[in-house]
Amino acid sequence: xxxxxxxxxxxxxxxxxxxxxxxxxxxxxxxxxxxxxxxxxxxxxxxxxxxxxxxxxxxxxxxxxxxxxxxxxxxxxxxxxxxxxxxxxxxxxxxxx
Numbered sequence: 179x180x181x182x183x184x185x186x187x188x189x190x191x192x193x194x195x196x197x198x199x200x201x202x203x204x205x206x207x208x209x210x211x212x213x214x215x216x217x218x219x220x221x222x223x224x225x226x227x228x229x230x231x232x233x234x235x236x237x238x239x240x241x242x243x244x245x246x247x248x249x250x251x252x253x254x255x256x257x258x259x260x261x262x263x264x265x266x267x268x269x270x271x272x273x274x275x
Contacts, residue, residue, distance in 0.1 A: 204269025207252045217245035218257050218266045226258075 208215035216235060221242065224230035228246075232239040246257050253269075255262035 201265065201269035201272055203253050204255065204266055207249065208270055211248075211252070214245050214249045214252070215270050217242050218249055218263075219270060221246060221257060222263060222267055226263075 217231065220231035220234045221228065224234055228239045228242045232242045235242065249266065250256045250262070253266070255265045257263045257266050
């Protein structure tokens with residue numbers, strides 16, 4: 179997240195072990211489907227724009243939409259909501275020690 183958007187992760191980094199139960203689902207999905215994780219990262223890093231995320235990934239915007247939907251299906255988190263995106267980004271960027 180450009181522009182200092184790592185504040186959320188900074189507040190959670192000391193709680194990695196406790197967060198494992200919360201973010202474990204996303205980490206498991208990302209481990210099996212890196213292309214879905216890449217779509218989440220691109221979506222977040224490009225201002226929540228499907229078109230900009232698609233451009234960054236060199237795919238069609240419909241592909242990004244499919245991947246965001248697939249992530250929601252597999253994790254239960256909708257990356258188009260604050261809650262779902264926050265959980266998704268935390269799961270992808272918080273690595274257990």
